[in-house]
Amino acid sequence: MASKDRILRLKDDTRNNILAASIDIVKEEGWQALSMRKIADKIEYTAPIIYEYFANKDAILNELTRQGYVKLGNLMQQAISEHSDPAQQLEAMWLAYWNFAFAEKELYQVMYGVEVNCCAMQNMCPDIQKPMNMLWDKIEEIIPADKRTEEYVDTKYYTCWSVVHGLISINMTRKLTSDEMNKQVLKDAIGGIIASMK
Amino acid sequence: MASKDRILRLKDDTRNNILAASIDIVKEEGWQALSMRKIADKIEYTAPIIYEYFANKDAILNELTRQGYVKLGNLMQQAISEHSDPAQQLEAMWLAYWNFAFAEKELYQVMYGVEVNCCAMQNMCPDIQKPMNMLWDKIEEIIPADKRTEEYVDTKYYTCWSVVHGLISINMTRKLTSDEMNKQVLKDAIGGIIASMK
DNA sequence: TAAATAATCTAACACTGTTAAGCAAAGGTA
DNA sequence: TACCTTTGCTTAACAGTGTTAGATTATTTA
Incomplete structure (x- = not known):
């Protein structure tokens, strides 16, 4: 057998x-x-x-999407393991997100619908939720206990995500910005938001 | 005749x-x-x-894109006219951008390639550049003269744009965030960046 | 070896963007 | 009025798309 x-x-x-x-x-x-x-x-x-x-073409794209999230999750896990301070960990996680977007450009595109038409993010399976949860948890950890409401964490999470995803999208659709400036924008914005959490 | x-x-x-x-x-x-x-x-x-x-299907999409930028430019012009303080003007401009994205969702999608595949932003015609220039100029105006280098303005411009565009993209591809939180994120981030300019 | 099952292909359907050829009506000219 | 040319529009087709049904071939089982 x-x-x-x-x-x-x-x-x-x-x-x-x-x-x-x-x-x-x-x-x-x-x-x-x-x-x-x-x-x-x-x-x-x-x-x-x-x-x-x-089942169809969309199923292929969905599976690639899922695999993308798995990879991203692993990279974030690694980023965490390389630091001990939560704030530094979070910054490293966003940097990992950033690097992933360009190292695996095609995966990022299908995951976040930049210049892709397909698969409207139907099935929110655990693999897909994991990276989001990792970031959310880390932000929650950084925020001092007296401010730590779900809404407040949500706000900070989406603010960070917006900056990073927005900057990535802009870089992917048109490429005008220099690499140094990207890093500058990223560090400025993320750093500022992280500082504002404490 | x-x-x-x-x-x-x-x-x-x-x-x-x-x-x-x-x-x-x-x-x-x-x-x-x-x-x-x-x-x-x-x-x-x-x-x-x-x-x-x-000429072809892309030409239709391009024309719609152009018209979108024209509309956006007009809305920004109006936003400026409703305030006198430059910082307030800039905030109103970003709010106009935000409102446009959802009032004319379809146009925004083809303009900024959220969930659209076509037309890779080939011809950077003046109509398309106008809204960007308006924002850039306003940011330049706000930044005090001693800091006012092209690079610095660029950085602030892309930071703002990233937050706004990122938040819009996230809202368009999946809709989880509440309206109040969006406004909160927007006000927090944009407000913070504008404050940091002065 | 024969029957049953699995693996694979061919052909087709309905759709897509796009082009070439043809028809029919309108306009101008003799 | 008769002819010719131009314009407006349609039909037919090509090559491509995702997807399905039916036939065919190969492999396994009895």
Whole structure:
């Protein structure tokens, strides 16, 4: 019965191949160029077999989105482990978020809908919520107990997120700002918000 | 020769009809649903005649984008006229930006590529640059002369823009935050940045 | 070896943006 | 009035898209 396992492993392989082929195509030609037939070509099959692994094209994008959040979560975990002071940890987490957005540009695009049309963030699965929760918890930790209401944490969380995501979006759609200025804006804004929490 | 004028006016009418039909469709069914044949149906023609008025689909989106920037510019102008203090003017301008994004959600989406795929911001025509320039100039005005370098103004400009655009993007892709909190975040962040300029 | 099952492909549907060819009505000219 | 040319518009088509049904081939099981 070990052959069953081998076959299952092979099926898993082609599933991964589909996902890998997809990001390859996106990296080469952008999200708009991603088509079922192109994916099939790349994995040396015909288009219909993809539907044995994914319900439809959106399901592929959803899985890539999920994987993106997993990666982001891991990077944040690592950022935390490299500092002991909560404020420094939070800053490192946002920096990790920032770096992830450009290191995995294509994933960030599908995760946060910058220049992508698809998949309107339907299923809020745990993987997707994790990075958000990590940031939220860390902010909660920094805020002194007497100010620590859910609303206050929410406000600070969304303020930080807005700055970072906004700056990333702007950088991705048009590229005018210099790298030094990005770092400056990021440090200024995030630093200011973090300082205002205490 | 007045009949020539009438005919030209009619041509202008259908051009406008094409644009109006386009936003109508987008408002009803979203950007993804916008197709040449649907536009044609709405203006009671067949698809190919659209190409007598616009080079291709992207050209339609570009024109809508341009019109969006014109509207935004006018709203900002109005915001300025309603205050005398530069800091208050700037705050009103950002508020106008914010309100525009939700009053003309579809336009904002095509202007800033939130959940849209098309038209990668190719031709930076004056109409498009105007709102940016208005904000930039106002920020320059607020910053005291001894700090007023181009880089410093740039930094403050992008910081503000990032917060606002980020918050808008987040609100448009997922809607979790409450209206009151949005205003709070906006006022907090923008207010803070403006205060830090002086 | 024969039957049953799994794996894969071909063909098709309805849609997309876009172009070329053709028809029909209007305009100008003799 | 007759012809010609231009304009306005349509039909038909091409190549591409996501997706499904049916047929075909290969593999496993009895």
